[in-house]
Amino acid sequence: MDNPLIRKLEHYARLSTEDKAVLIKASSDRLRKLRAHEDVIAEGEKPRYVNLVLSGCACRFKHLDDGRRQIIAYFVPGDLCDLNVFILSQMDHSIGSITDVVIAELSREAMEELTMAHPRITLALWWETLVAAAVQREWTVNLGQRSAFERVAHVLCELFLRLRAVGLTNDDSCQWPLTQSELADTTGLSPVHVNRTLQELRAAGLVALRGKTLRIPDLDALKSAAMFNTNYLHLDHEGRHLDAND
Amino acid sequence: MDNPLIRKLEHYARLSTEDKAVLIKASSDRLRKLRAHEDVIAEGEKPRYVNLVLSGCACRFKHLDDGRRQIIAYFVPGDLCDLNVFILSQMDHSIGSITDVVIAELSREAMEELTMAHPRITLALWWETLVAAAVQREWTVNLGQRSAFERVAHVLCELFLRLRAVGLTNDDSCQWPLTQSELADTTGLSPVHVNRTLQELRAAGLVALRGKTLRIPDLDALKSAAMFNTNYLHLDHEGRHLDAND
DNA sequence: CGTCCCCTTGAATGAAGTCAATACGCGTGG
DNA sequence: CCACGCGTATTGACTTCATTCAAGGGGACG
Numbered sequence: 001m002d003n004p005l006i007r008k009l010e011h012y013a014r015l016s017t018e019d020k021a022v023l024i025k026a027s028s029d030r031l032r033k034l035r036a037h038e039d040v041i042a043e044g045e046k047p048r049y050v051n052l053v054l055s056g057c058a059c060r061f062k063h064l065d066d067g068r069r070q071i072i073a074y075f076v077p078g079d080l081c082d083l084n085v086f087i088l089s090q091m092d093h094s095i096g097s098i099t100d101v102v103i104a105e106l107s108r109e110a111m112e113e114l115t116m117a118h119p120r121i122t123l124a125l126w127w128e129t130l131v132a133a134a135v136q137r138e139w140t141v142n143l144g145q146r147s148a149f150e151r152v153a154h155v156l157c158e159l160f161l162r163l164r165a166v167g168l169t170n171d172d173s174c175q176w177p178l179t180q181s182e183l184a185d186t187t188g189l190s191p192v193h194v195n196r197t198l199q200e201l202r203a204a205g206l207v208a209l210r211g212k213t214l215r216i217p218d219l220d221a222l223k224s225a226a227m228f229n230t231n232y233l234h235l236d237h238e239g240r241h242l243d244a245n246d
Numbered sequence: 247m248d249n250p251l252i253r254k255l256e257h258y259a260r261l262s263t264e265d266k267a268v269l270i271k272a273s274s275d276r277l278r279k280l281r282a283h284e285d286v287i288a289e290g291e292k293p294r295y296v297n298l299v300l301s302g303c304a305c306r307f308k309h310l311d312d313g314r315r316q317i318i319a320y321f322v323p324g325d326l327c328d329l330n331v332f333i334l335s336q337m338d339h340s341i342g343s344i345t346d347v348v349i350a351e352l353s354r355e356a357m358e359e360l361t362m363a364h365p366r367i368t369l370a371l372w373w374e375t376l377v378a379a380a381v382q383r384e385w386t387v388n389l390g391q392r393s394a395f396e397r398v399a400h401v402l403c404e405l406f407l408r409l410r411a412v413g414l415t416n417d418d419s420c421q422w423p424l425t426q427s428e429l430a431d432t433t434g435l436s437p438v439h440v441n442r443t444l445q446e447l448r449a450a451g452l453v454a455l456r457g458k459t460l461r462i463p464d465l466d467a468l469k470s471a472a473m474f475n476t477n478y479l480h481l482d483h484e485g486r487h488l489d490a491n492d
Numbered sequence: 493c494g495t496c497c498c499c500t501t502g503a504a505t506g507a508a509g510t511c512a513a514t515a516c517g518c519g520t521g522g
Numbered sequence: 523c524c525a526c527g528c529g530t531a532t533t534g535a536c537t538t539c540a541t542t543c544a545a546g547g548g549g550a551c552g
Binding site: 061062064065066068069072073084087088091092093123126127129130133134136137138139140141143144145146185186187188215227229231232234 | 287302306308310311312314315316318319330332333334336341369372373375376379380382385386388389390391392431432433434473475477478480
Binding site for chain 3: 393394435436438439442457
């Protein structure tokens with residue numbers, strides 16, 4: 001099973017064999033490949049599809065009039081961009097690729113088919129939505145209250161755990177998709193200061209980030225340095241224990 | 247018509263007379279009155295109701311382990327706290343009153359009744375959810391990219407416009423619910439710096455905030471000082487033009 | 493071999509936080 | 523009616539954290 005969406009949704013609900021078949025079909029219908037730094041959809045455009053990231057990394061972002069940019073969310077494999085986007089006539093922000101990505105475009109009809117006759121999928125998608133909102137809230141806390149050191153540590157933690165949830169880590173390391181400049185647009189810091197903060201994290205032995213590989217030798221230590229509380233990711237709730245092939 | 251929920255939802259969809267009757271009934275069933283600075287629901291509790299603010303002002307917030315607090319969202323009259331909260335077994339944040347508030351508690355059954363036979367209400371509630379998410383994203387941008395001056399101006403702008411959307415402003419002024427210290431927990435600034443920033447805003451003639459009354463002599467000027475783009479509040483979309491009594 | 497992007501470093505500047513004292517405003521109770 | 527107390531707002535002096543500017547280094551790729 002290498003479908004990251006299924007992998008993730010199984011954190012939220014037990015899926016039946018048929019559920020999985022339907023998900024696989026939906027996520028292989030319309031594929032779209034993008035290189036790094038391209039727009040998936042830009043502010044002002046009308047959304048036509050729910051975008052599902054199959055591989056690579058994308059982000060939601062917003063520009064201010066004077067060019068400052070804030071990254072608002074990351075999308076890793078298995079993430080759906082906007083489940084309810086069809087009633088919007090205009091995007092109020094943009095979505096772009098960070099690395100090369102493969103995206104499945106899910107039409108309105110495909111989404112209806114997924115949910116209509118598949119209550120467990122529907123439930124899992126509800127969870128997906130709730131968790132996305134919780135992540136957004138946590139980012140608000142991160143930007144508002146944490147120091148640069150904690151803030152960068154928190155982003156590293158979160159992304160690592162989310163990658164782990166879809167099987168994209170090896171033990172204590174993973175492919176790291178972000179440049180320092182993107183990390184700066186995420187944390188609201190200058191690229192220079194992100195660089196210095198990463199050096200502090202390295203000096204403290206909390207992370208080893210070289211090239212495109214991130215290694216976290218002691219995840220608990222990094223968590224506590226970041227004041228990271230895993231609960232908002234809701235990776236451990238009751239739904240997944242129910243039997244689905246009933 | 248003094249029901250703030252109806253007032254707000256009419257920005258999102260045309261409601262029929264029956265729609266409104268159902269909403270009024272639902273929002274007068276279980277009332278709860280709180281004084282300022284009380285918990286509506288605390289982190290860790292199991293949510294039993296969707297909370298609807300009828301009067302006063304409340305907020306969503308999160309504490310870090312060491313006591314720092316971030317206000318994550320405001321709830322003004324007409325705002326629903328968490329539409330899909332019933333699948334959660336535990337809140338990952340708290341909701342508390344800022345001023346004295348009156349809240350209507352909507353049970354799961356009440357929510358189902360509201361939506362089942364009332365497609366326009368359902369549509370309007372979808373919009374409510376989308377806009378709440380958009381506001382959360384904008385706060386992320388606010389904390390990440392804007393200067394203290396812009397940041398405070400942005401919060402003043404947003405709250406003023408949201409109060410205006412439910413008829414709680416008079417021309418260019420409104421009752422202001424927040425203390426400087428709450429504004430600090432919102433903007434991620436220290437209370438002292440919020441004070442100084444407000445003085446700058448006053449000196450620039452952009453706001454007059456005395457006691458509990460906010461006056462904005464030139465809203466457009468304040469907007470541009472804050473780099474405020476109204477689009478994320480989605481107050482002007484197509485749904486409201488459709489006829490509902492069909 | 494050169495170019496582009498990303499990372500790194502140092503020095504100077506600037507924004508916001510901290511600490512501590514003081515003032516104001518309002519409700520309570522003497 | 524006035525004194526008191528408490529929460530909130532204001533001010534000044536100093537410190538800390540983060541930005542800016544500017545220059546140099548390293549690796550990947552054509």
